[in-house]
Amino acid sequence: MSNNAEVIDMRVPAKPEYVGVVRLAASGVANRLGYSYDDIEDIKIAVAEACTNVVNHAYAQDSKENTMHVEFTVHQNRMELMVADRGGAVDVETLKNKGPVSKDQPIEELKEGGLGLFLIETLMDEVDIRGEAGVIITMTKFLQRDEVKAHAEGASKESPQQ
Amino acid sequence: MNLDIDVQEKKGKNVAFVEGEVDVYTATKLKETIQPLAEGEHDLVIDLSGVDYIDSTGLGIFIGALKASEKSEGSMTLTGLNDRVRRLFEITGLHEVIDIDAAKREEA
Numbered sequence: 582m583s584n585n586a587e588v589i590d591m592r593v594p595a596k597p598e599y600v601g602v603v604r605l606a607a608s609g610v611a612n613r614l615g616y617s618y619d620d621i622e623d624i625k626i627a628v629a630e631a632c633t634n635v636v637n638h639a640y641a642q643d644s645k646e647n648t649m650h651v652e653f654t655v656h657q658n659r660m661e662l663m664v665a666d667r668g669g670a671v672d673v674e675t676l677k678n679k680g681p682v683s684k685d686q687p688i689e690e691l692k693e694g695g696l697g698l699f700l701i702e703t704l705m706d707e708v709d710i711r712g713e714a715g716v717i718i719t720m721t722k723f724l725q726r727d728e729v730k731a732h733a734e735g736a737s738k739e740s741p742q743q
Numbered sequence: 744m745n746l747d748i749d750v751q752e753k754k755g756k757n758v759a760f761v762e763g764e765v766d767v768y769t770a771t772k773l774k775e776t777i778q779p780l781a782e783g784e785h786d787l788v789i790d791l792s793g794v795d796y797i798d799s800t801g802l803g804i805f806i807g808a809l810k811a812s813e814k815s816e817g818s819m820t821l822t823g824l825n826d827r828v829r830r831l832f833e834i835t836g837l838h839e840v841i842d843i844d845a846a847k848r849e850e851a
Binding site: 597598600601604619622625626629630632633636637681682683684686688689691692693694696697699700703704 | 764766767768771796798799800802803804806807809810813814827831834835836837839840
């Protein structure tokens with residue numbers, strides 16, 4: 582069995598109309614790998630959120646560079662999705678730590694934005710955010726296949742013997 | 744990728760039937776339709792039974808509409824959410840602040 586990861590690499594304009602294109606591509610790759618319907622939906626939302634951040638925040642309007650770099654790396658047991666820009670503009674710390682909405686919060690204080698990264702962190706198994714020439718978000722979703730289920734079943738068989 | 748919005752007046756309420764995918768591309772159209780309705784004094788019902796994808800951009804539009812409807816003392820209710828869409832409202836805690844109707848859909 583080969584351990585070589587396969588890479589799907591795309592550079593697309595950082596424009597709203599291309600977010601759906603990236604989402605469809607991610608969905609196609611995840612589907613090919615055998616992810617469940619729910620996991621594919623999670624992956625679609627996470628990659629779209631990362632792209633939406635780039636579209637909304639990465640580049641100034643008059644910027645010459647206006648590209649997002651999207652890379653899917655397919656391993657045997659997981660898929661990594663990276664979204665990077667070269668906008669350099671966003672302070673990575675400001676993206677972090679935006680939690681869910683609280684019902685105790687007055688409605689007029691609710692924020693329309695800021696849920697994107699929270700969703701990414703909730704829907705994916707591992708998330709890494711770095712700031713370099715721009716923001717680089719790497720998200721991982723593990724593939725829950727039969728072997729995992731078999732392992733879980735094996736573990737539960739052992740446990741009652743205590 | 745498409746988003747269709749059809750607004751009908753029913754028993755003094757505005758009902759917006761939304762169909763398609765709500766993301767950063769289609770969100771502008773949704774906001775341009777929903778926001779003025781939320782700012783008006785009629786109660787607003789948004790039927791999402793035709794929506795199969797939504798992300799934080801769409802959620803943000805409903806937060807904006809909720810704020811507007813509070814200000815104008817109208818009401819805003821979402822209805823017809825499929826399991827996936829409902830789950831997103833639950834994960835983000837928005838189901839605690841937005842009125843979500845359990846009924847399947849508004850009668851067309």
